[in-house]
Amino acid sequence: xxxxxxxxxxxxxxxxxxxxxxxxxxxxxxxxxxxxxxxxxxxxxxxxxxxxxxxxxxxxxxxxxxxxxxxxxxxxxxxxxxxxxxxxxxxxxxxxx
Amino acid sequence: xxxxxxxxxxxxxxxxxxxxxxxxxxxxxxxxxxxxxxxxxxxxxxxxxxxxxxxxxxxxxxxxxxxxxxxxxxxxxxxxxxxxxxxxxxxxxxxxx
Amino acid sequence: xxxxxxxxxxxxxxxxxxxxxxxxxxxxxxxxxxxxxxxxxxxxxxxxxxxxxxxxxxxxxxxxxxxxxxxxxxxxxxxxxxxxxxxxxxxxxxxxx
Amino acid sequence: xxxxxxxxxxxxxxxxxxxxxxxxxxxxxxxxxxxxxxxxxxxxxxxxxxxxxxxxxxxxxxxxxxxxxxxxxxxxxxxxxxxxxxxxxxxxxxxxx
Amino acid sequence: xxxxxxxxxxxxxxxxxxxxxxxxxxxxxxxxxxxxxxxxxxxxxxxxxxxxxxxxxxxxxxxxxxxxxxxxxxxxxxxxxxxxxxxxxxxxxxxxx
Amino acid sequence: xxxxxxxxxxxxxxxxxxxxxxxxxxxxxxxxxxxxxxxxxxxxxxxxxxxxxxxxxxxxxxxxxxxxxxxxxxxxxxxxxxxxxxxxxxxxxxxxx
Amino acid sequence: xxxxxxxxxxxxxxxxxxxxxxxxxxxxxxxxxxxxxxxxxxxxxxxxxxxxxxxxxxxxxxxxxxxxxxxxxxxxxxxxxxxxxxxxxxxxxxxxx
Numbered sequence: 291x292x293x294x295x296x297x298x299x300x301x302x303x304x305x306x307x308x309x310x311x312x313x314x315x316x317x318x319x320x321x322x323x324x325x326x327x328x329x330x331x332x333x334x335x336x337x338x339x340x341x342x343x344x345x346x347x348x349x350x351x352x353x354x355x356x357x358x359x360x361x362x363x364x365x366x367x368x369x370x371x372x373x374x375x376x377x378x379x380x381x382x383x384x385x386x387x
Numbered sequence: 388x389x390x391x392x393x394x395x396x397x398x399x400x401x402x403x404x405x406x407x408x409x410x411x412x413x414x415x416x417x418x419x420x421x422x423x424x425x426x427x428x429x430x431x432x433x434x435x436x437x438x439x440x441x442x443x444x445x446x447x448x449x450x451x452x453x454x455x456x457x458x459x460x461x462x463x464x465x466x467x468x469x470x471x472x473x474x475x476x477x478x479x480x481x482x483x484x
Numbered sequence: 485x486x487x488x489x490x491x492x493x494x495x496x497x498x499x500x501x502x503x504x505x506x507x508x509x510x511x512x513x514x515x516x517x518x519x520x521x522x523x524x525x526x527x528x529x530x531x532x533x534x535x536x537x538x539x540x541x542x543x544x545x546x547x548x549x550x551x552x553x554x555x556x557x558x559x560x561x562x563x564x565x566x567x568x569x570x571x572x573x574x575x576x577x578x579x580x581x
Numbered sequence: 582x583x584x585x586x587x588x589x590x591x592x593x594x595x596x597x598x599x600x601x602x603x604x605x606x607x608x609x610x611x612x613x614x615x616x617x618x619x620x621x622x623x624x625x626x627x628x629x630x631x632x633x634x635x636x637x638x639x640x641x642x643x644x645x646x647x648x649x650x651x652x653x654x655x656x657x658x659x660x661x662x663x664x665x666x667x668x669x670x671x672x673x674x675x676x677x678x
Numbered sequence: 679x680x681x682x683x684x685x686x687x688x689x690x691x692x693x694x695x696x697x698x699x700x701x702x703x704x705x706x707x708x709x710x711x712x713x714x715x716x717x718x719x720x721x722x723x724x725x726x727x728x729x730x731x732x733x734x735x736x737x738x739x740x741x742x743x744x745x746x747x748x749x750x751x752x753x754x755x756x757x758x759x760x761x762x763x764x765x766x767x768x769x770x771x772x773x774x775x
Numbered sequence: 776x777x778x779x780x781x782x783x784x785x786x787x788x789x790x791x792x793x794x795x796x797x798x799x800x801x802x803x804x805x806x807x808x809x810x811x812x813x814x815x816x817x818x819x820x821x822x823x824x825x826x827x828x829x830x831x832x833x834x835x836x837x838x839x840x841x842x843x844x845x846x847x848x849x850x851x852x853x854x855x856x857x858x859x860x861x862x863x864x865x866x867x868x869x870x871x872x
Numbered sequence: 873x874x875x876x877x878x879x880x881x882x883x884x885x886x887x888x889x890x891x892x893x894x895x896x897x898x899x900x901x902x903x904x905x906x907x908x909x910x911x912x913x914x915x916x917x918x919x920x921x922x923x924x925x926x927x928x929x930x931x932x933x934x935x936x937x938x939x940x941x942x943x944x945x946x947x948x949x950x951x952x953x954x955x956x957x958x959x960x961x962x963x964x965x966x967x968x969x
Contacts, residue, residue: 294842294868297834302868327463333868335834341535341923343829344440349394357391357472359461364844364867366812375842375867382461382472383391383399383430424560438632438826441537446491454488454569456558479558479569480488480496480527521657535729538634543588551585551666553655576655576666577585577593577624618754632923635731640685648682648763650752673752673763674682674690674721715948729826732925737879745876745957747946770946770957771876771884771915779939779965782931787965818965828926849941849964851909860939860964 292369299338299378301350303329303358304371327360328385329374338378348378355385389466396435396475398447400426400455401468424457425482426471435475445475452482486563493532493572495544497523497552498565521554522579523568532572542572549579583660590629590669592641594620594649595662618651619676620665629669639669646676680757687726687766689738691717691746692759715748716773717762726766736766743773777854784823784863786835788814788843789856812845813870814859823863833863840870874951881920881960883932885911885940886953909942910967911956920960930960937967 296302305326331354337347350356362380365372393399402423428451434444447453459477462469490496499520525548531541544550556574559566587593596617622645628638641647653671656663684690693714719742725735738744750768753760781787790811816839822832835841847865850857878884887908913936919929932938944962947954 293871295871296868297863297866300867339825339831340436340440341438341826342440343825343827343831346436346440357463357465359472366842366867368842375844378394381394382397382463383393386390386392437533437537438535439537443533443537454560454562456569475491478491479494479560480490483487483489534630534634535632536634540630540634551657551659553666572588575588576591576657577587580584580586631727631731632729633731637727637731648754648756650763669685672685673688673754674684677681677683728921728925729923730925734921734925745948745950747957766879769879770882770948771878774875774877778968780968781965782960782963785964824922824928826923828922828924828928851939851964853939860941 294333294368294373296333296335296375298335299346299348300335301331301348301356301376301378301381302333303356303363303374303376304332305329305374306355325360327358327362328355329358330355332373334378350378350381350384356381357383357385391430391465391470393430393432393472395432396443396445397432398428398445398453398473398475398478399430400453400460400471400473401429402426402471403452422457424455424459425452426455427452429470431475447475447478447481453478454480454482488527488562488567490527490529490569492529493540493542494529495525495542495550495570495572495575496527497550497557497568497570498526499523499568500549519554521552521556522549523552524549526567528572544572544575544578550575551577551579585624585659585664587624587626587666589626590637590639591626592622592639592647592667592669592672593624594647594654594665594667595623596620596665597646616651618649618653619646620649621646623664625669641669641672641675647672648674648676682721682756682761684721684723684763686723687734687736688723689719689736689744689764689766689769690721691744691751691762691764692720693717693762694743713748715746715750716743717746718743720761722766738766738769738772744769745771745773779818779853779858781818781820781860783820784831784833785820786816786833786841786861786863786866787818788841788848788859788861789817790814790859791840810845812843812847813840814843815840817858819863835863835866835869841866842868842870876915876950876955878915878917878957880917881928881930882917883913883930883938883958883960883963884915885938885945885956885958886914887911887956888937907942909940909944910937911940912937914955916960932960932963932966938963939965939967 294302306328331350331352334348337345358380363374363376365374391399403425428447428449431445434442455477460471460473462471488496500522525544525546528542531539552574557568557570559568585593597619622641625639628636649671654665654667656665682690694716719738719740722736725733746768751762751764753762779787791813816835816837819833822830843865848859848861850859876884888910913932913934916930919927940962945956945958947956
C-alpha cells in the first residue's frame with residue numbers, strides 16, 4: 291500500500307467503526323447512520339511553522355486514536371479506503387489508553 | 388473509562404445540571420429546556436502556542452467550574468456522556484468557591 | 485454569592501438601570517424598553533496576551549462604570565442576575581467621576 | 582457632566598452641525614437630512630497596543646476636528662447628547678486650522 | 679480653504695476629469711458617465727505602523743497623480759469638492775511624468 | 776514546451792488519470808466522471824516568506840505525486856494540458872513510493 | 873506614453889492575445905471569447921513590506937510573461953489599453969523562455 295506523507299500540521303485519520311459494546315468503551319454517535327468522528331491517526335506531518343518561523347511540533351502521532359469535529363477536514367478515498375484529511379486544530383482530543 | 392487529552396488551548400467540559408435551589412447558588416438558564424452553559428472541566432490542554440512561539444499557559448484547570456457561551460464549541464457523546472469540546476477563549480468565566 | 489473570574493481580556497458587567505433624572509447625570513437610551521448599555525464592572529481578567537507573548541494589562545478595573553455597544557458580548561443569568569460578558573474591546577468608554 | 586475615558590485607540594466625537602455658509606468653510610453633506618460626518622474629538626485613548634507590544638500613539642487629540650466615514654462607529658446618547666464612538670482607524674482626516 | 683491631515687497610511691485624492699484628447703495622454707473610463715479613477719493626491723499620511731512597530735513610509739506624496747480602484751475608499755464632499763479618502767493600498771499605481 | 780516558474784509557495788500539478796487496477800494502487804474517486812485529485816508536481820516555488828521574514832522551504836518537490844482537495848486551486852490550460860495551480864497548503868498529502 | 877509606477881507588491885500586466893498556433897507555444901483558454909490570463913509585466917513594485925518590517929523582494933520583473941487567475945486584479949484602461957492591475961500573489965506562474 292502507498293505511503294502518505296502529510297505536510298506541516300496535517301493529519302490523516304482512518305475512521306473507527308463503532309463497537310457499540312460499551313461498558314467503558316467509547317461510543318460516539320447515537321445513530322448508526324452517522325459517520326464516526328473517532329479515528330486512528332495513520333500519518334502526521336512534522337508540525338506547523340509559526341509566523342515567527344518556529345516549529346510547533348505535533349501533539350498527535352501515528353497510532354493515536356483521536357476525536358474530531360463532524361464537519362472537519364476532507365474525505366478522500368485512497369486504496370479503497372475513506373480517509374479523513376485533517377489539520378491538527380481539527381482534532382478536539384486524543385483518546386488515551 | 389477512557390482518558391481524553393485535549394491539544395493546545397482546548398478544554399473538555401461536562402455540563403452541570405441546574406440545581407435550581409438557588410439561595411446563593413448559581414442558576415443560569417431560566418427555562419428547563421435550555422441546556423446549561425455551566426460545566427466542570429474534565430480535561431485541559433497545555434496552552435496555546437502564540438504566533439511568536441511562546442506558550443500561553445491555560446487559565447483553567449481540571450476540576451474548575453466554568454461558564455461558556457450558549458453556542459460555543461462542539462458536543463460529542465463519549466462513553467454515553469455528552470461532553471462539550473471548547474477552546475479556552477469560549478470560556479467566559481471561571482466560577483470560584 | 486459565587487465569585488466569577490474572567491480569563492485574559494474578559495470583563496463581566498452588571499447593567500445599570502437608567503436613573504432618568506438627568507441634570508448632568510448620564511442617560512443613555514431614549515426608550516425605556518431598550519436595555520441600558522451602561523454597566524458596572526464586577527470582575528475583569530488580567531489582560532490580553534498579545535501574539536508576541538506580552539501582556540496587555542486591563543484598562544478597566546472592578547468597580548468602573550463603562551459604556552458598551554448595544555450588541556456586544558453575551559448575556560448569561562448568574563444567581564438570578566443578568567450579567568453581560570464582554571471582552572475589553574467591546575467597551576467604548578469608562579465613565580469617570 | 583461625566584467625563585468619558587476611551588480605551589486604547591478609541592475616540593469619542595461630537596458631531597458638528599453644518600454651518601452651510603461656506604466661503605472657505607467646510608460643508609460636508611449636500612442634504613440637510615444626512616447626519617454630519619464631521620465632529621470634534623471630546624476624548625481620545627492612549628493609543629493602540631500593537632501585536633508586538635509597542636504602543637502606537639494617537640494621531641488625534643482632544644479638541645481636533647475630524648472627518649469620519651458615514652457608517653463608522655457606534656452612536657450612543659450620553660447626558661442627552663448623541664456621541665459617536667470611533668476607533669482611530671475610522672477617522673479619514675483631521676481638519677486643521 | 680481648510681487643510682486636511684490624513685492619519686497613518688491614508689491618502690486624500692481629488693478626481694481628475696477626463697481630458698479625452700488622448701494622443702499619449704491618459705484616458706481611463708470609456709463612458710462619460712463613469713467617475714474617473716485617476717486623481718491628484720492632495721494630502722498623505724506619514725505611513726502605516728506595522729504590527730512589529732516599524733513605520734512603512736508612504737510611497738505616494740502630495741501632488742502625485744494616482745490610479746485607484748473603482749470601488750475604493752469613501753467619497754466625502756469638503757468645501758464643495760468631492761474628495762476621495764483612500765488607504766495607500768487602494769492605489770494601484772502612480773502615474774509619472 | 777514552455778517552462779513554468781511558480782512564485783513563493785505555489786505548486787503546479789498535472790492530474791493523474793485513474794488507473795482503476797487497484798490491488799494496492801491508489802484509486803481516488805469512485806465515479807469516472809469526477810476529476811482526479813491526485814497529480815504530479817511539475818513545478819514548485821521556493822517557499823513561503825513568513826510574516827517575520829523567514830523562508831518556509833517547500834515540503835514538496837518536482838516529481839512528487841500529491842493529493843489535493845477537490846475544490847483547491849485554479850485550473851488553467853497551458854500547451855493544451857489542464858494544469859492545476861495550487862498553494863502548498865492545498866496539498867493534503869504526498870504519496871510516497 | 874505615461875509611465876506607471878506600482879507600489880509595494882503591485883504588478884501591472886498587459887494581456888497577451890492568443891496565438892493559437894500552438895506546437896509548443898502556450899495556449900490558455902479554449903474559447904476565443906474568454907480574455908487571456910497570460911500577460912506581460914509592464915511594471916512591478918519594489919516588493920511587499922512584511923508585518924515585521926522586512927522587504928519581500930519581487931519574484932517578477934518588467935518584461936516577464938506571467939499567468940494569473942481569471943478573476944484576479946482590476947482592469948483599468950490607460951492610454952487606450954486595457955491593463956490588469958494585480959498583486960504579486962495573484963500571479964500563479966512566470967512563463968520562462
